[in-house]
Amino acid sequence: MKTFKKTALAGLLAALACTASYAEKAMPDMPRGFGNRPLTMIVPYGAGGGSDQLSRAMAKAIEEETGLSFQVVNKPGGGGTAAIPDFMISPPDGFTILEHIDTAVAAYAKGDIRENPAEDWIPICIAQITFSQIYIRPDETRYTDWESLMAYIDAHPDELSIGILGKVGSMELVTMQQISDALGLKVRQVNYDKPAETYGSLIGGHVDILFEQPGDVRSFLDGGQMKPILTFLNERPGVFADVPTHREVGADFEALTRFRGFFVKKGVAADRVEFLEAACAAGFENPGFAEFNEAKYMNLVQSYRDRAGAVELINETVGVYREVYEQLGIGQ
Amino acid sequence: MDLFIQGTLSLFGNTTSIMIFFLGLFGGMLFGAIPGVNMLTLGAVLLPFTITMDPQNAVMLFSVIYCAGVFGGAITAILFNIPGAPENAPTCLDGYPMTLKGEAGKAIGAAVSCSALGGTVSAIIMMTATGIVASFAVRAFGPPEIFALILFGLAVSASIGASTLWKGWLSVLAGLMIATIGSDPVGGIPRFSQGSFLGLEYQSYYMSAGIHFIPMILGFFAVSEVLAQAVNIAKGTRSRPQASIEFPTIAEFLAVRWTIVRSVFVGFFAGILPGIGATLAAFLGYSQAHRWSKNRDNFGKGELEGVVACETANNAATGAAMIPLLALGLPGGALTAMIMGIFQIHGMEPGPLIFINSGDLVWITFAAMFWANLMIIFLGWVQTKTVVHILRVPFRWLAPGILILAVVGAFALRNLFIDVWIMFIAGIVGYMLRTTGYSAAGVVLGLILGKLGESAFAKSMQLMDYNVLGFLQRPISAVLIVVAAVIIISSIVSELRGGHLQRALID
Numbered sequence: 001m002k003t004f005k006k007t008a009l010a011g012l013l014a015a016l017a018c019t020a021s022y023a024e025k026a027m028p029d030m031p032r033g034f035g036n037r038p039l040t041m042i043v044p045y046g047a048g049g050g051s052d053q054l055s056r057a058m059a060k061a062i063e064e065e066t067g068l069s070f071q072v073v074n075k076p077g078g079g080g081t082a083a084i085p086d087f088m089i090s091p092p093d094g095f096t097i098l099e100h101i102d103t104a105v106a107a108y109a110k111g112d113i114r115e116n117p118a119e120d121w122i123p124i125c126i127a128q129i130t131f132s133q134i135y136i137r138p139d140e141t142r143y144t145d146w147e148s149l150m151a152y153i154d155a156h157p158d159e160l161s162i163g164i165l166g167k168v169g170s171m172e173l174v175t176m177q178q179i180s181d182a183l184g185l186k187v188r189q190v191n192y193d194k195p196a197e198t199y200g201s202l203i204g205g206h207v208d209i210l211f212e213q214p215g216d217v218r219s220f221l222d223g224g225q226m227k228p229i230l231t232f233l234n235e236r237p238g239v240f241a242d243v244p245t246h247r248e249v250g251a252d253f254e255a256l257t258r259f260r261g262f263f264v265k266k267g268v269a270a271d272r273v274e275f276l277e278a279a280c281a282a283g284f285e286n287p288g289f290a291e292f293n294e295a296k297y298m299n300l301v302q303s304y305r306d307r308a309g310a311v312e313l314i315n316e317t318v319g320v321y322r323e324v325y326e327q328l329g330i331g332q
Numbered sequence: 333m334d335l336f337i338q339g340t341l342s343l344f345g346n347t348t349s350i351m352i353f354f355l356g357l358f359g360g361m362l363f364g365a366i367p368g369v370n371m372l373t374l375g376a377v378l379l380p381f382t383i384t385m386d387p388q389n390a391v392m393l394f395s396v397i398y399c400a401g402v403f404g405g406a407i408t409a410i411l412f413n414i415p416g417a418p419e420n421a422p423t424c425l426d427g428y429p430m431t432l433k434g435e436a437g438k439a440i441g442a443a444v445s446c447s448a449l450g451g452t453v454s455a456i457i458m459m460t461a462t463g464i465v466a467s468f469a470v471r472a473f474g475p476p477e478i479f480a481l482i483l484f485g486l487a488v489s490a491s492i493g494a495s496t497l498w499k500g501w502l503s504v505l506a507g508l509m510i511a512t513i514g515s516d517p518v519g520g521i522p523r524f525s526q527g528s529f530l531g532l533e534y535q536s537y538y539m540s541a542g543i544h545f546i547p548m549i550l551g552f553f554a555v556s557e558v559l560a561q562a563v564n565i566a567k568g569t570r571s572r573p574q575a576s577i578e579f580p581t582i583a584e585f586l587a588v589r590w591t592i593v594r595s596v597f598v599g600f601f602a603g604i605l606p607g608i609g610a611t612l613a614a615f616l617g618y619s620q621a622h623r624w625s626k627n628r629d630n631f632g633k634g635e636l637e638g639v640v641a642c643e644t645a646n647n648a649a650t651g652a653a654m655i656p657l658l659a660l661g662l663p664g665g666a667l668t669a670m671i672m673g674i675f676q677i678h679g680m681e682p683g684p685l686i687f688i689n690s691g692d693l694v695w696i697t698f699a700a701m702f703w704a705n706l707m708i709i710f711l712g713w714v715q716t717k718t719v720v721h722i723l724r725v726p727f728r729w730l731a732p733g734i735l736i737l738a739v740v741g742a743f744a745l746r747n748l749f750i751d752v753w754i755m756f757i758a759g760i761v762g763y764m765l766r767t768t769g770y771s772a773a774g775v776v777l778g779l780i781l782g783k784l785g786e787s788a789f790a791k792s793m794q795l796m797d798y799n800v801l802g803f804l805q806r807p808i809s810a811v812l813i814v815v816a817a818v819i820i821i822s823s824i825v826s827e828l829r830g831g832h833l834q835r836a837l838i839d
Contacts, residue, residue, distance in 0.1 A: 047372055048669045056379075075747045077541025078515060082748060085534035112522065113537065161795060167520030190475075190794040191518040193787055196662045196669075203660060204470035206795065219661045219676065223683030295676070 027066065027278050031271040034094060038069040041262075042098045044083035046076040050216065050296075054128055054260050055099045057292040061283035068279060070097075079167065080104060081113055088115065092267035094276060097124070101260045102171055105314050109321035110169050110330065117263065118318070122273055123310035125280035126261035128293065129303045132175055133243070134162075134230040135210040135217065137202060146229045146244055149209070150183070157186035163207035164191055165198045171256045172211055174324045175232055182251035202226065213258050214240070215297040232256075237300040256320060257301075261310055277307050336459065336702075339695035342388060343703065352389050353700065356396030357707055363397075364404020370417045371401025373744075375670045387678035391693055392700040394671045395654075399704040401667070402610055402646050403447040403712070407719055410439045410639070412734050414554040414741065418546060419610035419646040422618040424553045425493065425773050426631060426638030433634045436720045441579040442636055443643040444712025446592060450644035451705030453596050454603070454651030459698045463687070466659035469604040472808060475791035478605065480809035480816070482785040485612070487816035488619040489777040490823070493632040495769030497827040503771040507778020514542020517787035518794070538750045545779045547742040547751040551758025552765070552772035554738040558731050559763045565727065579716065580636060588637045591621045592644050599645030603652025610649040612784070615777055617645025623819070632773070651701060658682050658694055671697075 041059055045051040052074060059070035075083035080103050090096035100117065107113045115121060136149070143149040153160060166172030168191075179185060190207055192198035199217060202210040203225055210217075210226065220226040228243045232255035236245055246255060262280060264273060283289055284304050293299055305313055344350055363374040374397055382390035405416025410427035423443065430439040457465070473481075486504065494500035513524045525539035585592075595617040602613035621641030622631045631638050654671075656662040661683040663669035675682050680690045687694055722730075742755040762772045796802030804810045 046666060047375075048666045048673070053673075073747050077544070077746055077748065078537065079520065079540070081537045082541035082746065085537050086748070088534070112540070158797070167515065167518065169520060188794060188797060190791050192791065193517050196656075200470045200656070200660065200662050201474065203662075204474065206474035219672075219681040219683060222681050223661060225661070225683060 027282060028271070028275050030066075031269065031275055034272050034275065035066075035068050037095070038071045039094075040090075040096045041070050041072045042083050042087050042096065043072060043074045044076065044080040044098070044100060044104075045074065047074050051099055051101060051260060053292075053296075057289055058099075058127055058262065058280070058283050061286035061289035062279045064288070065282040065286055066279045079107075081107060084113060084115065087263075087265065090265065092265040094264050094268040094272035096264070097276070098263045099260065100263060102256070102258055102317060105317045106169055106171060106174075106321050109318045110325060116318075118311045118314040120266050121263040122266060122268060123305075123307055123314065124262050124264060124273065124276045125284065125307070126259050126305035126310045126313065127280065127284055127289075127303065128258075128260040128296070128298045129301055129305070129313075130213045130215055130258050130296075130298055131231060131233040131237070131255065131301060132172070132211060132213050132258070133228045133232065133240070135202065135212060135220075135226040135228055136208070137205075138224055138227040140208075146249055149229060150185075150249075153186055158188060160208040161188040161190050161206075162209040162211060163198050163201045164189055164211045165193070165195060167191060167193075169321075169325065169328075169330055171258060174321065175256055176211060177324060177328065178253045178255075179232075179246060179251050182246075182253060183249070199226075213297075214300070218295075218297055233301070239297070239300060254320070256317060259305075259313065261305070273307075281306065335691070335695045336699055338692070339697075339699035340703070342692070342696055343392060343699050349389055349392065352385075352393050353396055353703070356393045357400045357704055357711065360397035360400030361404040361708075361711065364401040364420075365407050365416045370405070371397050372666050372670075374401070375667055379670055379673065382674050383677055387674070387680070388693055388696045390674045390678070391671065391697050394667070394674060395697045395700040396704040398667050398671070399451050399647065399650050399701055400708065402650055403444070403451075403643070403708050406443040406447065406639075406643055407440060407715065408737070410443060411436060411720065411722060412554065412730075412737075413557040414734060414737055415549060418549070419614050419649075420642075421545075421549045421553075421611070421776065422614045422642040422773070423639055424549075425618065425642075426633075426635045428553070428557070429632065429634030430636070430639065431723070435578070435634065435636075436723060437578045437716050438580050438584075438636065439639050440712065440716045440720065442585075442639045444709060444716065445580070445585070446595075446640045446644040447647040448705050448708040448712070449592060449647075450596050450599055451647035451650055451708065452702060454600050454648040455698065455702040455705055456651075457600060458651040458654055458701070462655045462659050465604060466655045470656060470660060470662070473605055475788045475795055476803050476806055476809045477812070479785060479788035479792050480803060480812035481605075482781050482788060484812045484816040484819075485616050485619060486778070486781050486785070487819040488623045489615075489774060489781070490820075491628075492619060492622055492777070493771035493773040497823060499768075499770045500774050503765070503774030504778040507775040507780075508782040509778075510543050510548075510775070511779045511782025511786065513539060515540050516790075517783075518790040538748070541746075541748075542783070543754060543779065544745060544751060545776055546745045547755035548758045548779060549776055550738045550742050551755040551760075552762035552776060554734055555756060555759025556762030556766060556772070558734055559759060560766065561727060561731065579713070584636060588640050591625065591637050591641050594620055594624065595641045595644035596648045599648030600652040602645070603649030604655055609653060610646040612780065613649035614642040614646040615780065617648075618642045619777070632771075647705065654697065654701070658686055658697070 041055050043052050043055045055072050059072055063069055075086060087096060087098040104117050108116050143152045164172045164176060199220060201207045217226055228240055231240055231243050231245045233245050234247055293303060359374050360371050363371050402419055405420035406423050409415040409420040409423040411431055413424050413428040415421040415424055427439045490497060490500035490504050494503055515522055522540045525536040598617045598620050599613040602616055618638060618641045621637055622628060625637055627635055627637060653668050657668045657672055663672045672682050738755060739752055742751045745751055765772050803813055
């Protein structure tokens with residue numbers, strides 16, 4: 001638990017540092033020989049998913065802001081790992097950009113991939129950061145909020161099941177492990193692998209509780225089919241002001257976040273990296289992109305990190321994963 | 333009915349809408365027909381443009397692309413043994429042999445009519461029963477029921493395409509084993525990814541993604557067919573298929589009426605379940621038809637009923653897939669997810685309230701799908717009269733074209749070159765399978781059902797606290813499992829009693 005506190009402090013400092021450094025940079029001049037042909041943006045997930053939508057929105061925003069043009073290429077498979085080889089064999093000229101999410105960080109911490117996203121890749125920005133929540137059905141009568149759910153679980157251990165979209169070692173399962181350790185939760189975990197099926201399992205009554213990020217289930221929240229009862233964040237975000245945080249219910253750990261960002265390979269010329277960083281910052285501020293992120297509930301916490309902030313976030317996340325993996329005895 | 337007429341009127345009320353309707357229809361069919369690109373490609377390209385469109389036109393466009401795209405892939409499946417999209421894969425099994433017998437026109441005609449029929453009937457069911465059906469399906473079908481359904485599908489798949497039941501089972505088991513390559517669905521534990529037996533630098537990265545069934549299908553059907561034809565030419569035994577433009581007769585349709593009814597039912601049902609969709613619908617439709625058909629022994633040799641079964645089922649799944657999307661906000665596949673995106677872009681949330689909040693848009697969707705399915709008949713008829721003439725092209729020109737299309741198709745799936753290698757290996761293996769009486773279709777079925785089935789089984793175990801008997805305590809899964817067991821046992825018994833001998837005598 002001690003290390004968690006340390007991480008929490010480091011996280012807080014990092015967040016402060018990032019907010020301070022978060023200011024729109026003036027767009028540098030286009031480096032010589034760059035941008036004369038379209039850039040390739042590799043998306044390691046399929047068309048239509050969260051990463052794909054983000055990449056296309058960001059590509060459009062950067063095109064509007066800088067005049068660069070993009071070709072978005074989906075290379076799905078292996079939970080985001082199958083795309084990495086093609087990125088690694090591309091020349092380090094800045095013409096190939098990889099979108100990736102915190103899953104790559106977990107994969108590195110676990111030893112599934114060799115590349116450290118903070119060292120072997122250069123993050124040009126993080127453009128989405130969000131938190132997780134726990135949801136129940138609004139018409140549930142056995143419990144109606146976190147407090148009554150805990151009371152119900154105490155009286156009926158191992159009766160309830162929680163649906164989670166994620167595999168062993170994922171951000172989702174690590175967070176569940178942390179909250180279970182902190183509060184002694186006795187629920188059965190069911191690991192799903194397809195979003196629609198996961199959400200259907202709560203709505204259809206096959207599981208009793210759901211773990212997700214608010215942007216992914218926004219339509220169900222707006223439609224009154226799901227109700228949040230716990231937020232994994234240090235402070236209550238505005239929209240969810242009446243939902244308690246994990247800290248308030250007595251779980252003392254720095255919760256992991258879901259983040260999505262853009263990377264180039266190590267070895268890309270400094271002026272190109274700098275240009276792309278500025279392009280990403282400008283894209284983030286683009287009104288169309290801002291609207292997109294708002295619709296995905298990505299405006300509830302500060303969702304932007306520049307290069308230094310991204311490296312910090314990644315390193316800190318690797319530390320948390322390594323510690324939990326060690327406790328659980330998974331990974332290398 | 334009033335609502336449907338209103339929807340239709342706003343659909344064809346102005347020239348822009350009519351143009352968009354036909355754009356979707358031709359676009360979907362074209363992208364569906366070219367292997368490698370599919371309706372998803374078209375959808376992803378068009379999605380950004382829908383932001384500035386009228387919501388009704390945008391939703392209509394995608395509904396039409398969906399219906400037309402599911403049909404489009406049937407044509408290349410029938411003519412060249414290359415399924416344009418995964419949901420047309422089983423169409424190859426009998427469609428292509430029909431082409432070889434000089435009945436290409438008949439096969440395409442059947443595919444056209446049955447796609448239209450399956451799609452139209454499912455659109456009608458969708459219009460009448462969306463709310464009720466959606467809440468039933470999502471409540472009644474949890475992971476254990478889905479696992480039982482897949483087991484049921486596996487039970488009938490051993491009899492497809494192999495010379496004996498034993499070879500059929502071996503083929504299916506091989507497919508099941510291939511399905512275990514890659515990360516396991518729950519633990520994410522990599523399987524067969526260690527070492528470097530392929531000598532690739534990033535082998536574990538590729539292997540963790542597993543073997544996708546699309547390059548396998550392209551290899552088994554398209555590449556191995558080119559090899560087989562080349563061997564026939566070398567031996568001097570190949571005869572060029574006749575390019576007939578004859579449509580199936582009414583009597584031929586009447587003869588397979590029960591297959592059509594069954595496939596509509598199977599397809600519709602598979603379409604409703606989130607994550608199952610049109611591909612499994614087509615395979616299940618085919619294996620059901622094979623199970624109940626009087627002409628069982630002709631399946632895989634150019635039986636009209638086989639084409640009818642899968643093309644009815646995959647289009648029946650389109651209307652059904654809209655039900656959980658509209659009523660619960662649960663998209664079953666990528667294209668339905670895009671349709672959901674369009675609703676959201678225009679400020680509407682699919683879900684229980686959509687019929688109240690945006691009822692007009694829902695009825696435009698219904699009307700668009702209904703008319704798109706009817707239009708398929710007309711377009712398909714024109715295509716039947718024209719496209720089959722490609723068969724007049726000499727094989728030495730056609731073969732490289734087929735291989736290029738297959739390579740493009742395998743690569744475009746995930747933009748990974750490894751898939752192209754898998755396709756060529758599968759092509760060679762497929763050639764050996766077909767010359768030894770094993771079933772390529774069985775392997776593919778094992779692969780598809782194995783992945784879905786393992787995932788459903790693992791979730792069921794977690795849900796039921798690792799109590800295997802739990803499958804028999806839930807009525808729907810118990811019935812499906814018992815029926816599956818009966819089918820497996822009875823087929824083994826009949827094979828042991830000399831079914832093999834009978835078949836050998838007939839052959």
